Amino acid sequence: MSQTTTWPAPAKLNLLLRIVGRRADGYHLLQxxxxxxxxxxxxxxxxxxxxRVHRLSELAGVAAGNDLVVRAAHLLQQETGCRLGADIDVTKRxxxxxxxxxxxxxxxxTLVALNHLWRLGLDHERLAELGLQLGADVPIFVRGRAAWAEGVGEAFTDIEPEMPVYLVLAPPVHVDTGKVFQDPELTRNSDRITIRDFLAGEHGNDCLAVVRKRYPAIAQVFDWLDEKASARMTGTGACLFAACADRSAAETLLAARPAGVEGFVVQGLxxxxxxxxxxxARAD
Structure with a gap:
């Protein structure tokens, strides 16, 4: 069976991040x-x-056996008893x-594509459940629709926020998410808000203050961007973003970005x- 196809894996932004409590097991409750x-x-x-499942591309610092792509393929095999395998080549952007x-x-x-290519017939709900075993954010990518999320990030409500052009900046810093969530200064008791509050303009990120303190390089880039647009941070960073009036405005900011900072002009989807x-693929 020689079937080769290429599939997209989009990035996401957290347009809001509030920490509204903590479960007994230590997991934080989010909005x-x-x-x-x-x-x-x-x-x-x-x-x-x-x-056999072979990763053809090298990923710096990630052994093939630990790669989420390889683990996802093996998880599908274990779940379904499928005897097919795959060569997987990842182009990282x-x-x-x-x-x-x-x-x-x-x-x-990987879950969505191999479910189709191997003709396994699992629905999106089951694929999302499997994805949760790989990481808390995997189900949102399986679902594929912008969403309001609560709990530990697994309870979704589809929403339709505006889809602006964004400038995304990536300071040359790796944030340790675990340490951010363990920081004693992290706000963990924000009031719950509603989807209506978000749509009315509530876009805060409870992790920002801790990340700014722990990573001065991120604070510097944030302040640079915030002088020119309304800067925000996605998740625990390090990436920062701002909605722009149009692509031309975003390209102008991108060209002026601080030295050593990677940047992208992107469309919200x-x-x-x-x-x-x-x-x-189903239509072919």
């Missing part, structure tokens, strides 16, 4: 909003008859460790391009 952007990794799958969800998105694309890729 957040996920929106996709058109910055995508690309995954190419070639189906194998021998059941999403910065690693920046809060844009690239690893989780790659895993979700309320529907993931992964869903469109799946639709096309």
């Amino acid at each position: 957040t909003v996920f929106q996709f952007i058109d910055l995508c990794d690309e995954l190419t799958f070639s189906v194998r008859e021998d059941g 999403i910065p690693m460790g920046g809060g844009l969800g690239g690893g989780s998105s790659d895993a979700a694309t 309320n529907r993931s391009p992964l869903l469109d890729a799946l639709h096309r």
Whole structure:
């Protein structure tokens, strides 16, 4: 069976992040909003008859056995007893460790694509449940629609926020998410808000103050961006973003960004391009 296809894995932004409590097991209770952007990794799958899963591309610092893409493929095999395998080539465009969800998105694309290519017939709900075993953000990428999320990030409500052009900046810093959530100064008791509050303009991020203190380089880039637009941080960072009036305004800011900072002009999306890729594949 020689079938080779390429699928997108989009990045996401957290348009809001509030910490409203903590469970007995230590997990934080959140309110957040996920929106996709058109910055995508690309995954190419070639189906194998021998059941082996091979990652063809190298990923700095990530052994193949620990890669979420490989783990996602093996999880599908274990769940279904499928005897097919795959060669998987990942073209990385999403910065690693920046809060844009690239690893989780790659895993979700693997689940969705191989479910189709291996003809397993699992529905999106089951794929999302499997994705949760790989990471808290994987289900949102499987679902593929912008969403308000609560709980530990697993209870979703579809929403339709505005879809502006964003400037995304990636300071050359790796944020340790675990240490941010363990920081004693982190706000953990924010009042709950509603979707209406968010749509009316509530866009705060409870992790920002801690991240600014722990990572001065992020604070500097945030302040630079905030002077020119309304700066926000996605997740626990390090990536920062701002909605812009149009692509031209975003390109102007991108050209003036601080030295050593990677940047992207992207379009906000309320529907993931992964869903469109799946639709096309089913039509073929």
